[in-house]
Amino acid sequence: MAVWSERLAGVRGVLLDISGVLLDCGAGGGVPIPGSVEAVARLKQSQLKVRFCTNESQRSRGKLVGLLQQLGFDISEAEVTSPAPAACQILKERGLRPHLLIHDEIHSEFDKIDTSNPNCVVIADAADAFSYKNMNKAFQVLMELENPVLISLGKGRYYKETSGLMLDVGAYVKALEYACGIEAEVVGKPSPEFFKSALEVMGVEAHQAIMIGDDIVGDVGGAQRCGMRALLVRTGKFRPSDEHHPEVKADGYVDNLAEAVDLLLQHLDK
């Protein structure tokens, strides 16, 4: 396909989504998506710069990287842009003390944050902790604030686990937005600041970067709005209807990360 050489011309940096691209999470950790371990290794041996950009907020960055290493991936914590550290920075800058509606696993990321007498709510992928009671508590905190601030780590609709598709934090963010008549501030994909911070660390301009993800809106649409190119993989949460999305069209659709890396390496600027 000659067209690929045009679509991939001038790419110097690659941003990789994690869940649904590298692995499918599930009970007991997760399973690598076939070919992805080798694909990451090949990418890293090339002249392309590589960074991982995830909305994962059910596990701490350390736990997630540990799991990936166990599965054979060549990845370190310093190579991962994830929303919890970004949120902590915002909380500190703005003097916000959050009520946390988050998964037990990531409480450690908020260790150094003052959570007394909360003046905002931080919501992340809390999974089973999204009970009526916990949602109601967050709702009551917001309703008592004169200026309700809701910060969400990502706004995904759903993600894929080995057992099937799972409701993501975005659904619960929408519930609180509707109940309180407010709009959440999103930290993570598809927020432009989040992509930009990942690009900055890589030292690559948006037009020289390409995002590879399984979320047509959050990964592909978000990256394109920042001036990046983006490929959608047919793994993870991918559904055939994503290729006919009414608003977002990827720069390419590939079966999996392995195919994406094949194409990238094949069309590398020599």
Added chain:
Amino acid sequence: MAARRALKAVLVDLNGTLHIEDAAVPGAQEALKRLRDSSVVVRFVTNTTKESKQDLLERLKKLEFDISEDEIFTSLTAARSLVEQKQVRPMLLVDDRALPDFKGIHTNDPNAVVIGLAPEHFHYQILNQAFRLLLDGAPLIAIHKARYYKRKDGLALGPGPFVTALEYATDTKAIVVGKPEKTFFLEALRGTGCEPEEAAMIGDDCRDDVGGAQNVGMLGILVKTGKYRAADEEKINPSPYLTCESFPHAVDYILKHLL
């Protein structure tokens, strides 16, 4: 109101109009009798997500209202009608007390979701089941979409936020069946043989009762009892056909001017 046809049916809201919690509106029982003695058909309509018809009826009987079960039309009835019409097997995310209204409906191997106010069912795993059904194309039927309600211990989330969550996750829209939806009023009239232009609605909620009814072509009569607050009648455009002190006054007006 020139070319109106003679009034043939009257829809009456329950809580806030005939009674307020466990007390009847003064003179309401007697007024209802007078209305029944006239030529109009009377139906009782209410938004409820947890009280079955049987529960409502028992309360009304205690308050000495002469009402029979088949005259009551609730948002739960509307949901049931829709389920029957669509011939689907719903996953019922409703309060256990509402289950009698779905007696006889097949719920095994569900291919639809009915959602009301059911805090005890709003766990992640259960909502996730509902989410997966919706992704497979099951319709989402919402009893109503209230944002929150008042509980003794403060404000509490209503069904609306959870309906919205499922709508967002699946990129679909729920079919809302309660007041002020048009279909609610039309379904309540079905079986009376009357057209909306031949019917009036009496209620204490300006938007949901009066506005909703007027949107389908009925006359809307607002009563100043229950949740009514001063200047409520200015909340809708066109404004209510009539605003009265209470249900007995509304009945007097109907008997005098609309028959």
